[in-house]
Amino acid sequence: MKKITLLLLTITALHSCKQEPKKEESSNVSADFAALLDNYYEDGLKLNPLNATTAGDHRYDDVFTNFLSDEFAAKSKAHFENYKNKLATFSDESLTKSEQMSKAILAWECDINLNEFNFNANLTPIDQMWSPNLFMGQLASGSSAQPFATVEDYENWMKRVDGYLEWMSSAEEKMREGMAKGHVLPKSLIKKVLPQLQSLTATDLDKHLFYQPIKNLPDSFTEDEKATLAEAYKSMVNNKVIPAYQKLHDFMSDEYSKAGRESSGIQGEPDGDAYYAHQIKKYTTTNMTAAEIHDLGLSEVARIRSEMEKIKEQVGFEGDLKAFFDFVRNNKELMPYSDPQQVIDNFNAIHDRMKPQIEKLFDVKPKTPFEVRRTEAFREKSASAEYNPGSLDGTRPGIFYTPIPEVSKYNVYSDESLFLHEAIPGHHYQISLTQESDELPKFRKTLWYSGYGEGWALYSESLGTELGLYTDPYQLFGMLGAEMHRAVRLVVDTGLHSKEWTREEAIQYSLDNEAESEASIVSEIERYMANPGQALSYKIGQLKIIELREKAKTALGDNFDVRQFHNQVLETGCVPLALLESKIDNWIKENS
Template identity: 80%
Template sequence: MKKITILLMALVVMGSCKEESKKEEMPTHNAEFEALLNNYYEDGLKLNPITATLAGDHRYDDSFPNLLSDAYQAEKKAYYESYKSKLSEFPDESLTESEQMSKAILAWECDINLAEFDYNADLTPIDQMWSENLFMGQLASGASAQPFETVEDYQKWMKRVDGYLEWLSSTEDNMKEGMEKGYVLPKSLIVKVLPQLESQMEENVEEHLFYSPIKNMPADFTDEEKAMLTEAYTDMITHKIVPAYTKLHTFMSGEYLDAGRESSGIQGEPNGDAYYAHQIKKYTTTNMTAAEIHQLGLSEVARIRSEMEKIKEEVGFEGDLKAFFDFVRGNEELMPFTEPEQVIAHFNEIHERMKPQLEKLFDNKPKTPFVVRRTEAFRENSASAEYNPGSLDGTRPGVFYVPIPDVTHYNIYSDESLFLHEAIPGHHYQTSLTQENEELPQFRKTLWYSGYGEGWALYAESLGKELGLYTDPYQYFGMLGAEMHRAVRLVVDTGLHSKGWTREEAIQYSLDNEAESEASIIAEIERYMANPGQALSYKIGQLKIRELRKKATATLGDKFNIGKFHNQVLETGCVPLALLEDKIDNWIEASK
């Protein structure tokens, strides 16, 4: 027995020595590589100053470069080429495990952005959903990331608007070039842009969106400062903003609308198939083909339909599933509100109800505060619910924006899953925990990969029962409806952009398979038309995270801890899905 004990002790010592030897062999922190990452981040902020403002870095609040100019495009291309080249100076063996992941992410960033130069996306710079003019409207409201706390803040915004208006003027030049080369928006999207432009042609200055900061000037401004800013903003709106929007509206409602495409998908543009393949890779961070994704979508739609049938039977509805969709859409009992404030209070109540269960599923919770707000009136008719991240330092909260264009028809049946996705533990947890992680280099704190980010948010919806929600069958049906919505996206996005589907065919497929209102479905289909591939990311990412959880549960058995799994998924922030899978596989091995 004594000999065995001595032998075991010797083996332990030998193992310990080997471990120490291993540790000594592991590379330590690489200061030169850290400097490279910091430089990449800082140069990126100069190139994209809006990103800095969103992150709470206010050094560039007065800047809006002309993103469409040849000079800017050349600078952007040189930026990615330079950093891709510099990465080759750092072999993997000289980097820590975390640094190797940063290197892989930066390589991906450079490659995917450089590939985009092979296409002509800048020839359709304006759409109804995603373009810079809409985001600038959010900033102009004074209730977003652009600060309006000092006189200097107000002056910075005026300078930023000057740069923005230069960009706005260039959009017309680019669209004219696009008309010559066959790159134009579908007519059905152009007509949705026109009212958005009209809203900024308001000649009553005090009713103009860009006048909002003047209505809310800080009380400590002197009368002289208030008068000076009021005059300056009035002049800016009257002589710059209204004329610029009027000119663009005249062009888009006239010759551009006449030239608009009849086709709905990106196949209607030159080199559309190749561009769509790039967009799929960009948004899903996978090498899946359009055909594979279309088939996956059909399979998921069939699976979710069978789950929906069970809920239909549970509530005693006797018609078919399509009739049940209509019933849910029009059920007045699910439209209980008369004031927009009641919708906001409803989401806050959902949050309170789930708080005790969050402790069981998540070890780490963000410090960044969180609020629910109504979407601004100028864009809520065509907006989806969305989350805007808080600042990096946590002083500006994360915001869950809810469009409420008509509160009397606001249907609550999917609100629990919507909150889980857009707010907690979806985008707010995922984004805030990334920003608060001191171990990550700065450039990774503001990265966004839709496959990971939207995949996590859709995965978060599936946690409802574990969080004490979905006790009402209609709310559970709402979750199935939200998942169906993302499964339908796989079918209709690939249908539109790779199979020649029309806008109307995509709308009808959605109406046949989900309970969203017709108006909402139309807005969604037109969203996919404006940004090919983005809608695919949700389901692809969700299915990957589910697959990894299933693998970890099966492999680790009793050793599996859901809080630790969520730590692993969330702690490294947005990453391409292949890198996430490698990370989880390594964690599973280390946890055995």
């Protein structure tokens, strides 16, 4: 395994045994530092009220910030500069080890966010996968993080929608500016956005997503309240929402489509190389270059192919590996379902099979409940499986969403590894334990670093055998396929954004090296096109966690306890990978 080169982040207490400051002085400094962290968190919620709603904090449920406005840009920049300056007034020597970790993380946050202002990402504000309009669709359904339990909740949502429609109008303005400056989406991505917008121009009120909360009005509401809200939502949808979506759809289907770029990668935009370097750093939390990551991807693809060959031989398939990919993709025995609920039931059955083994690897488990749900219809065709965190107080469950656009074509071969990644012990354990921690300051409970978060989830896939799964060779192949999928990402993401690969070249490379369906691969490649660098985080983080486990196992010998190792990795919450490595190194020294 190639060693991942990490950022040089200095945390004095993690590398030395300097004397702690006197108690009284330390207490005052700790109080001031804790106040700084709390203020950063609270100010951050005001900047982005959607984060508050997602965390279960409903003070700002009526607000949708226009992230595209000049006013927001100025406030945001001042926010990070202000806290970066305040942070510099605290010396490492005056802080505890835990506080030093928080200081290093907050410094990272400020720097990476400030660097974002050097680029023009807001000139392509809408895509088919990542943009705020898709999350607002989830909230509009009435079954996500936005509450619809009181009359005030229903009124809050109408106010939030007003702010959201202002953002939609600004999005068109920004895209027009982007057209003038050479920052536009590839034509293939524009085609995927259009049906998403068009679906919300439908005039059948009962089927409109933004009217759904009215169909589930609480019984506790009076008849007058129900009638008033129903009329208000009817007016909101017919007179505001549908016209706004129609206007944006018409613009993107005509002028914007004509201006869409032919290039597939970010190199097709001004300052594309510099922006991609920023994205790599943001998502992997390393200083690796695109060239280094591309080479790492090629070596990982070769290694995993050799493991796949063994599975192919085990099941007695005659033919080359590419033919085996086609066989697995199209094997009707691996597409056994006729009802979407059967897919959900299968994931729940996977959970039941692994429950007896989970305590062998984890002695700390989250209290937050967990559910498997089908992805909402309006975004299902372009969506990947995903995890949405529960609320900070644990009252809203963590949800594993799985898209099932055509149940008769749903292939189960990778379901075990998918559940381990998105659900348990992947994102559900990692995020829920962070949110439930009594030790972490609030701002660290909702942080997300893909290198760590997605790295942990991919690492979790490798635990299947220890958890009593992968007894079927096709499910083991599914795990290898999922790992190959992430290794391929290293190659195609860097290929698209630093080597001028076309969309079609990236699709073909994926088809040649993994067993995903062609439709799924096309969706994935377009996902990478929409958010350069994000796809790199999974494999980079996984390799680092595997490396750290092997290091600890070698150093500690019989004293190595995998449950304690997992505690060490999970208890800090999401952190840049260099900080995680420093923490594990320190733990090894203390236990050697």
